Amino acid sequence: MASTDGALVQGGYGHSSVFDPGTRGVYIHGGYKAFSANKYGLAGDLYKFDVDKRKWTILRDSGFFRYLHTAVIVSGAMLVFGGNTHNDTSMSHGAKCFSSDFLAYSLGQ
Numbered sequence: 001m002a003s004t005d006g007a008l009v010q011g012g013y014g015h016s017s018v019f020d021p022g023t024r025g026v027y028i029h030g031g032y033k034a035f036s037a038n039k040y041g042l043a044g045d046l047y048k049f050d051v052d053k054r055k056w057t058i059l060r061d062s063g064f065f066r067y068l069h070t071a072v073i074v075s076g077a078m079l080v081f082g083g084n085t086h087n088d089t090s091m092s093h094g095a096k097c098f099s100s101d102f103l104a105y106s107l108g109q
Contacts (some may be wrong), residue, residue: 006056009047010033010034014067023107024051027059027078032067042067046078046105057063062103069099078105 019026026049034040037062042065048057062080069083080103 007058016071018075028064
């Protein structure tokens with residue numbers, strides 16, 4: 001296991017992650033994760049992992065919680081699209097939870 005520095009980042013799944021060669025950072029948005037021993041939910045967090053310094057940083061939360069979405073880096077911005085806005089897997093009632101929202105984060109290169 002490689003050692004890292006900085007913020008404590010919780011594991012999860014269904015997030016999006018992209019590498020930005022300009023900042024040499026991996027950006028991770030959203031997902032489904034454990035907030036405590038018995039509380040789980042969708043997240044709108046944005047983390048950065050600095051590849052050269054091996055350091056985690058917590059960036060601004062989007063306020064838009066989702067998982068199973070996608071992201072790309074275009075011209076210094078992280079663009080996030082789609083995903084589910086709530087978890088309907090344990091007791092499905094046929095709810096449509098896909099989001100067509102489009103988020104853009106300026107990475108401040």
